[in-house]
Amino acid sequence: MVKLDVIATRGGDGGETSLGDGKRVRKDALRIAAIGAVDEANAALGLLRVQTAGMAEDAMLARLQNDLFDLGADLCLPGEGGLRITAAHCARLERELAAMNAELPPLRSFVLPGGTPAAAAAHLARTLARRAEREVVALAAAEQVTPEAVRYLNRLSDHLFVLSRRLNGNGAGDVLWVPGAGG
Template sequence: MPRLTRIYTRKGDDGTTGLGGGQRVPKDALRVATYGTVDELNSAIGVALAHGLVPRLAETLPVVQNELFHLGSDLCFLEEDKATYRIPQIEARHVEALERLMDELNEVVGPIENFILPGGAPGAAHLHVARTVCRRAEREAIALAHAEQVGAFVIPYLNRLSDALFVMARYENHQRGVPEPLWNSTL
């Protein structure tokens, strides 16, 4: 575990930041933007948790938040540095766990009959915000993968997580007895 005795370093005053392997890159580099969006996603999930979610989601999402730290470290290190530093990374098991969770929750909420508008219970609305941040992180990770190598499970994890957050929002509304807001295509 890293131990930080001082938060500021003054090293970023020139507009650069350090990757995990020590390389200095511009703060607006796509890699930095991608793991920054993952951090934003983690914060959005934290807001959803702080507003109170049903117990099944309240026990699941802290695990996801920890996995997002794995994802951040996965993105913060260049692929060639990962063997040297032996950092936590996203693995197939993380993706599979999200798939199992979605299967479990979908058994409860049932099939989708119409497009669902973001909203409903406050927790569900916050989960929808997290879902959209997750989709942005996925798009940024895909753009990064076009330019540089990324971990094999980074993009699949973000893809499954955005779907899982959608299902979690549905589950939150269902468990709270709040009807899902549905798209009215005739308006």
């Protein structure tokens, strides 16, 4: 059971924070940047859930939020130790992605972020999942990270793209790129 009585500890006032193993690191360390980017993606999913409240997608998004918190917990432990995110999580994302994509017409153009408020929020979450993926890839180049972390974030961004199309009336409301239309 987690119990947090004191939130403002002042422990980070000097620019350092603690990892899950108690080690102190600078707040601009690669690991902290990766954890922060995962947290940003999770917050964007929370914003998306405001748009999908009462919809069938909300339960799926709740699972994704929990997964991202687990992924952050994995990253909080140096090395490949956490392993809360597994190949099974990636496989679940792939199954959900395939099921959603099967209901969509094929794309004939690139899709611009937009359409319904829910689809726009899914696009924002997708871009933040991509940022988290880049940060975890950078961390993995310097330190040990469970490979499932990168795989999960890669699948998640694809999942959120397909979800955005689903939230745009199964693609009917997609905002399509028109090359050179900007003037």
